[in-house]
Amino acid sequence: MKARVKWAEARTFVGEATTGHKIAFGTGYNDGPKPGPSPMELLLIGTGGCAAYDVVSILEKGRERIEDVAVELDAERAETEPKVFTRIHMHFVVKGRGIDPKKVERAINLSVEKYCSASAMMAATARMSHDFEVIDTSV
Numbered sequence: 708m709k710a711r712v713k714w715a716e717a718r719t720f721v722g723e724a725t726t727g728h729k730i731a732f733g734t735g736y737n738d739g740p741k742p743g744p745s746p747m748e749l750l751l752i753g754t755g756g757c758a759a760y761d762v763v764s765i766l767e768k769g770r771e772r773i774e775d776v777a778v779e780l781d782a783e784r785a786e787t788e789p790k791v792f793t794r795i796h797m798h799f800v801v802k803g804r805g806i807d808p809k810k811v812e813r814a815i816n817l818s819v820e821k822y823c824s825a826s827a828m829m830a831a832t833a834r835m836s837h838d839f840e841v842i843d844t845s846v
Contacts, residue, residue: 715742722749747784750829751795755780757825758797758837761818762811766801769810773803774844782833792833797826799839808841815839 712722718736723729731743744752755778766773776799783794797819801811819826819837826835 718742747790747792750825751780751782751792754795754823754825754829755797757823758799758815758818761822762799762801762814765814765817766806766810769814771803771806771810773801773806775802776800792829795826795829795833795835797835797837799837800842801839802842802844804845805843806841808839811839811841 709725710722712720715721715731715733717733717739719731719733719742721729721731730749732746732749733742734745735741759776759778762778763773763776766776779798779800781796781798782792784790785793799811799815815837819835829835
């Protein structure tokens with residue numbers, strides 16, 4: 708895997724994946740607008756995306772009738788440099804028709820404990836936790 712990051716202006720950067728997809732990111736500078744997520748926000752978003760991808764894949768393979776999966780992340784960072792994440796909590800919200808909560812729990816545990824490489828890396832510095840709720844749309 709390769710990527711490229713190029714400075715655009717002020718504190719704005721553009722990241723590009725080998726697929727050609729680009730994202731602007733950075734921080735506000737001299738009262739200027741924030742161009743997109745900060746690098747740390749991107750790491751947090753990537754962790755949630757990795758876990759959500761796994762959960763959707765596992766539940767689809769199990770023929771669960773999912774309609775929506777969201778991961779709400781809440782994180783804390785160290786107060787001193789390099790200000791790594793010290794705590795990350797992931798709250799999964801799974802919506803669908805007649806979804807088995809045990810299967811959702813299993814999918815999340817498999818993602819967080821086995822498949823999601825982003826959470827595995829974050830766990831090196833952060834205390835990871837998660838919970839979930841299932842919303843049955845058939846009622």
